[in-house]
Amino acid sequence: MATTGNILFSGVGGQGILLASEVTAYALLSAGYDAKKSEVHGMAQRGGSVTAQLRYGKKVYSPLIEPGKADILISFELMETARYLPYLHSESRVIVNTQQIKPPAVANGQLAYPVNALDAIRDQKIDVVTVDAFDIAREAGEVKAANIVMVGAMSTFLPMDVSVYEEIINTRIPERFRAVNLKAFAAGRKITG
Amino acid sequence: MTKNNDSLWMSGNEAIAFAAYEAGVKVASGYPGTPSTEILENLSKYDGVYTEWAPNEKVGLEVCIGASFAGVRTLATMKHVGVNVAADPLFTASYTGGRGGLVVISADDPEMHSSQNEQDNRNYAFAAKLPMLEPSDPLEAKELLKKAFDLSEEMDTPVLFRITTRIAHVKGVVSKGEMKSSSATCGIEKMPAKFVMLPGNARMRRGVVEKRMEKLREIAETDTFNVVEKGDTKCGFITSGVSYLYVKEAFPDAAVLKLGMCWPLPENKIKKFAASVDELYVVEELDPFLEHHIKAMGVVCHGKDCIPAQGELNTSIVRTSIDPNSAPDLFAPAELPMRPPNMCAGCPHRGVFYNLSRKKDIFVSGDIGCYTLGFLPPLSAMDSCVCMGASVTIAHGMAKALGEKGKGKIVSVIGDSTFIHSGINGLINSVYNESNSLLIILDNRTTAMTGQQNNPASGCNIKGEAANALNLEKLCKVIGVKHVEVVNPHNIEECKSAINKGLELDEMSVVISRAPCVLLPEMKKAEHIPYLTTIENCSGCTACIKLGCPAISWTPLTPEEAEAKGYKKKQKGYAVINGVQCNGCGQCAVLCKFEAINRKGE
Numbered sequence: 001m002a003t004t005g006n007i008l009f010s011g012v013g014g015q016g017i018l019l020a021s022e023v024t025a026y027a028l029l030s031a032g033y034d035a036k037k038s039e040v041h042g043m044a045q046r047g048g049s050v051t052a053q054l055r056y057g058k059k060v061y062s063p064l065i066e067p068g069k070a071d072i073l074i075s076f077e078l079m080e081t082a083r084y085l086p087y088l089h090s091e092s093r094v095i096v097n098t099q100q101i102k103p104p105a106v107a108n109g110q111l112a113y114p115v116n117a118l119d120a121i122r123d124q125k126i127d128v129v130t131v132d133a134f135d136i137a138r139e140a141g142e143v144k145a146a147n148i149v150m151v152g153a154m155s156t157f158l159p160m161d162v163s164v165y166e167e168i169i170n171t172r173i174p175e176r177f178r179a180v181n182l183k184a185f186a187a188g189r190k191i192t193g
Numbered sequence: 194m195t196k197n198n199d200s201l202w203m204s205g206n207e208a209i210a211f212a213a214y215e216a217g218v219k220v221a222s223g224y225p226g227t228p229s230t231e232i233l234e235n236l237s238k239y240d241g242v243y244t245e246w247a248p249n250e251k252v253g254l255e256v257c258i259g260a261s262f263a264g265v266r267t268l269a270t271m272k273h274v275g276v277n278v279a280a281d282p283l284f285t286a287s288y289t290g291g292r293g294g295l296v297v298i299s300a301d302d303p304e305m306h307s308s309q310n311e312q313d314n315r316n317y318a319f320a321a322k323l324p325m326l327e328p329s330d331p332l333e334a335k336e337l338l339k340k341a342f343d344l345s346e347e348m349d350t351p352v353l354f355r356i357t358t359r360i361a362h363v364k365g366v367v368s369k370g371e372m373k374s375s376s377a378t379c380g381i382e383k384m385p386a387k388f389v390m391l392p393g394n395a396r397m398r399r400g401v402v403e404k405r406m407e408k409l410r411e412i413a414e415t416d417t418f419n420v421v422e423k424g425d426t427k428c429g430f431i432t433s434g435v436s437y438l439y440v441k442e443a444f445p446d447a448a449v450l451k452l453g454m455c456w457p458l459p460e461n462k463i464k465k466f467a468a469s470v471d472e473l474y475v476v477e478e479l480d481p482f483l484e485h486h487i488k489a490m491g492v493v494c495h496g497k498d499c500i501p502a503q504g505e506l507n508t509s510i511v512r513t514s515i516d517p518n519s520a521p522d523l524f525a526p527a528e529l530p531m532r533p534p535n536m537c538a539g540c541p542h543r544g545v546f547y548n549l550s551r552k553k554d555i556f557v558s559g560d561i562g563c564y565t566l567g568f569l570p571p572l573s574a575m576d577s578c579v580c581m582g583a584s585v586t587i588a589h590g591m592a593k594a595l596g597e598k599g600k601g602k603i604v605s606v607i608g609d610s611t612f613i614h615s616g617i618n619g620l621i622n623s624v625y626n627e628s629n630s631l632l633i634i635l636d637n638r639t640t641a642m643t644g645q646q647n648n649p650a651s652g653c654n655i656k657g658e659a660a661n662a663l664n665l666e667k668l669c670k671v672i673g674v675k676h677v678e679v680v681n682p683h684n685i686e687e688c689k690s691a692i693n694k695g696l697e698l699d700e701m702s703v704v705i706s707r708a709p710c711v712l713l714p715e716m717k718k719a720e721h722i723p724y725l726t727t728i729e730n731c732s733g734c735t736a737c738i739k740l741g742c743p744a745i746s747w748t749p750l751t752p753e754e755a756e757a758k759g760y761k762k763k764q765k766g767y768a769v770i771n772g773v774q775c776n777g778c779g780q781c782a783v784l785c786k787f788e789a790i791n792r793k794g795e
Contacts, residue, residue, distance in 0.1 A: 012532065013534065025202065025364065026202065029200075029202060029366065034366060035202075035364075035365070035366070036330065036363055036364065036365045037363065037364040037365075038359060038362065038363050039204070039362045039363070039364070040306065040362070041227055041228065041230075041231075041307070041362050041644070046534035046535055046536065046537065046563065046566065047532075047534055047535045047537070047743050048532055048533055048534035048535070049532040060365075061438040061439075061441040061442045062438045062439055062441075062442045062507065062508045063330070063359055063363040063365070063435075063438070064359065064507045064508065066507060066508050066509040067509055067521070067523050068509075068521045068522075068523045068524075079529055079530075080532070082527035082529060083526070083527065083529055085524045085525070085526055085527050086523045086524055086525070086526050088524055102746050103530045103531065103532035103533075104532075104533065104535055104569070104570070104571075104741060104743070105530045105531065106530055106746070107738075107743065107745065107746040107747060108570075108571055108738050108741065108746075108747055109735075109738065109747035109749055109765075109766060111530045112749075113530075114527075114529055114530070117527065117529065120527040121527075124524055143773075
């Protein structure tokens with residue numbers, strides 16, 4: 001319990017990063033950790049790069065993760081992963097949704113999408129797990145549940161039992177989305193489990 | 194948001210709303226502004242509290258001053274630049290005081306995550322002679338806000354309560370507390386010597402303010418607002434707000450004087466603490482506010498000689514500023530295309546900015562809102578943006594300065610909420626003083642940038658209940674604008690001719706571009722029939738790409754690839770619409786001359 005952990009969520013505004021970080025935070029709180037989470041609102045949410053920073057431990061002061069101190073980077077979009085390389089250390093665990101969302105300069109043809117964006121991370125000998133969360137969510141019945149697929153895939157990196165997450169999904173997510181999110185979580189967890 | 198019965202997981206803004214409810218606040222008013230917006234949004238959900246969106250922060254604060262005069266606890270919320278708008282009543286409310294507790298939230302935005310400047314509003318506490326409290330996290334925000342109301346009533350003063358983005362939008366564990374109530378009695382109580390600020394009375398109150406500051410300085414010395422945390426005295430820290438958290442992480446064993454009240458300062462406590470440590474560091478974000486006042490006490494300290502005065506701090510910055518040898522080896526950042534925010538797919542503003550982007554010799558005077566994103570390429574159709582309401586006034590100033598040279602070339606754009614906030618006065622001036630510019634009111638029926646808050650033109654109040662809807666076209670007419678035209682911005686041609694007509698007139702004219710924001714709940718629920726691309730018809734002309742719509746993307750082709758796809762060899766690529774992202778606005782379909790864009794099923 002003395003350990004402090006730092007989880008950096010990254011992606012594009014509108015991908016459900018806030019809900020994913022909320023479910024993870026509730027799971028950590030249920031396990032008895034103190035936690036703080038920093039979110040981005042306002043201007044940054046209109047399709048721009050977005051992060052949520054979640055820190056947990058016996059007692060958490062700062063809401064911000066220091067560069068070089070993210071233990072887990074969970075990225076909801078392929079190229080957004082490498083943007084946070086300076087936050088990683090050699091033991092960091094990286095989990096990536098392989099979905100690609102073109103930024104404006106790529107969408108209008110000025111620049112190319114960096115398809116080998118994960119190489120920059122792998123070059124540092126950091127292990128990267130890729131997840132086709134969009135496809136898995138579609139199979140589970142709702143593409144919008146891709147965020148919970150990602151939480152499921154990350155859950156094996158954290159000490160909480162599956163039941164903790166299931167209870168959070170059952171109590172915090174509107175009833176009509178529960179079944180699909182439980183399915184999405186389980187499918188995500190299978191990838192790393 | 195319950196974790197267990199007593200612990201709750203809340204953002205700073207949610208915690209402040211909860212604390213205001215527990216403190217017995219009866220009236221709250223404010224204008225949306227990141228990072229303050231969620232305070233009133235959340236407070237409006239509690240029973241027994243009257244909440245409202247005011248048209249601007251000056252109005253909001255004055256409403257709260259009235260509530261205080263009537264003897265109830267009251268909360269005014271605004272972002273840092275909103276305090277500039279509310280500064281007029283704020284400085285004189287310092288003289289009047291009130292009856293019920295009055296707390297004014299200033300939500301500052303170091304690093305300018307969603308703001309046009311990063312002014313440090315602690316300076317207002319000094320200038321307006323008001324106490325200012327400053328929490329470090331959601332838990333402390335909740336406890337400190339309740340104390341702020343007690344302090345306001347005990348000392349007969351408005352209390353400034355400063356938070357920053359990393360308190361407002363940080364979630365943490367908070368706990369429930371006791372319900373409190375005002376020490377004042379609600380009712381009409383005439384106190385003219387205190388409430389009527391004519392010079393004679395104001396001079397009397399000026400003396401009262403000084404005496405109050407003396408008492409507040411005593412409170413600062415003795416109250417638990419300001420706490421010494423014992424520790425290693427080799428290096429001691431004076432800090433407040435979120436900076437305290439960074440100090441605790443960077444130097445966990447050091448002695449710290451944490452200031453929960455950052456104005457007025459406890460001089461004796463500071464001097465005693467300074468004498469107890471070998472080297473003193475003042476750690477604060479933005480201005481050297483504490484540092485200057487501490488140095489004025491004759492205390493030797495480090496401050497902005499090592500800690501940056503621009504942008505946010507964090508643990509790493511605090512540690513390496515003081516101990517440069519502790520800088521860690523970090524992986525170098527990968528080179529990636531930037532991903533700035535963009536107007537949404539189907540955003541009505543795009544139709545206006547597309548038309549403005551086609552006119553290369555005009556000057557577009559912009560304003561504060563989502564539509565400020567019209568500045569970004571490929572539209573690049575905004576030439577200035579200063580503050581709320583400044584679009585129409587800056588356009589008028591330019592038109593007057595340019596004379597004949599500016600005729601038909603000056604356009605201002607402003608959102609519906611921003612127009613009501615502080616654009617109306619500017620339009621009155623433009624008509625009164627015979628401007629010849631064009632004002633486009635981008636009426637998307639909501640305050641969009643801050644998260645779709647209702648405003649006086651929406652037809653709903655803060656709770657979503659039906660309310661009077663201000664008629665913008667009638668208002669413009671009454672102001673004296675002769676030519677007022679309402680257009681649907683999704684209709685590119687109609688929008689274009691309205692802009693041209695407005696520019697041709699040698700008088701102040703108004704075009705109201707009206708279509709709802711796609712993020713409004715009713716628009717999200719509505720069925721959208723997307724437009725799709727018939728790729729084989731695409732000629733690669735890029736007309737649709739010039740809209741900068743996030744649902745349309747360009748696939749480049751080599752001459753060989755172009756030929757293989759059946760295109761002419763010289764075709765550089767083709768455009769594709771993402772049907773999931775498309776909101777079916779149809780702006781692109783009109784621009785396509787090759788029948789490559791059609792509504793699904795047509």
